[in-house]
Amino acid sequence: MEDKIKKAAELIKDSNYIVAFTGAGISTESGIPDFRSPGGLWERYDPSIYAEISSFLSHPEKYWKMHRELSQMVLNAEPNPAHVALADLEHKYGKLKTVITQNVDFLHSRAGNTNVLEIHGSGQTARCLKCNKEFHYTQIQQMLEEEQYVPRCPHPCYGLIKTNTILFGEQLPWDVLDQAREEILAADLLIIIGSSLLVYPAAALPSLAQQSGTRLIIINMEPTMMDSYANVVLHSKAGKILPKVFEAFESLINDS
Ligand SMILES: [Zn+2]
Missing domain, CATH: 3.40.50.1220 (TPP-binding domain)
Structure with a gap:
């Protein structure tokens, strides 16, 4: 060696x-354990349900449930x-x-x-899928802390917000x-x-x-x-x- x-x-x-x-x-x-390893994120959250783009669009609350756990892990990491x-x-x-x-x-x-x-993709930013407005992850954290289970773009857009990380099924x-x-x-x-x-x-x-x-x-x-x-x-x-x-x-x- x-x-x-x-x-x-x-x-x-x-x-x-x-x-x-x-x-x-x-x-x-x-x-931050490897998502794919035993005990990793994908063992508890089936990515085809929690981290796939089409399921995000139909059931965003599932993605955001997983995201809460992931973001805590990331924010606690040095x-x-x-x-x-x-x-x-x-x-x-x-x-x-x-x-x-x-x-x-x-x-x-x-x-x-x-x-x-x-x-x-990046976990630092997110964007509105409707008007493309960009959000910093701290703004998303705040929305989640205010118990918005699915963060949405403010009035009058109300579009669905997605983090800029690449989900399964996305290019x-x-x-x-x-x-x-x-x-x-x-x-x-x-x-x-x-x-x-x-x-x-x-x-x-x-x-x-x-x-x-x-x-x-x-x-x-x-x-x-x-x-x-x-x-x-x-x-x-x-x-x-x-x-x-x-x-x-x-x-x-x-x-x-
Ligand atoms: Zn918007």
């Missing part, structure tokens, strides 16, 4: 345009050392240019990363996906953290990186089908291993 940490640190030292791609695994140490290491890599060294994330918990922005591409935001693709093509190092790389578009990233000659580090608890594409693979918790890689990188810099 020490050798792999050192190799990852060297890759970071030799790179000037790093892009990170993160999935649920980076947020579990912040107290960025963990893995989020902080990525923020330092941007602000202290200017090496990290973009974070692409599957997560809707906005922990990367809260840790301080500035260019965050949220490919599954992923193509403009954001395009930007993500461009960033990966521009990168000299891609660090994939906490994603099992099973579903599109995450599954396509390692080969995209390989095609463009972008070097690849994979950090995930479990082996992934894509491990053989990577220059370094670290099977560990992100919050434990990323700060070690960062430390090793800093000592390389200080030695030279």
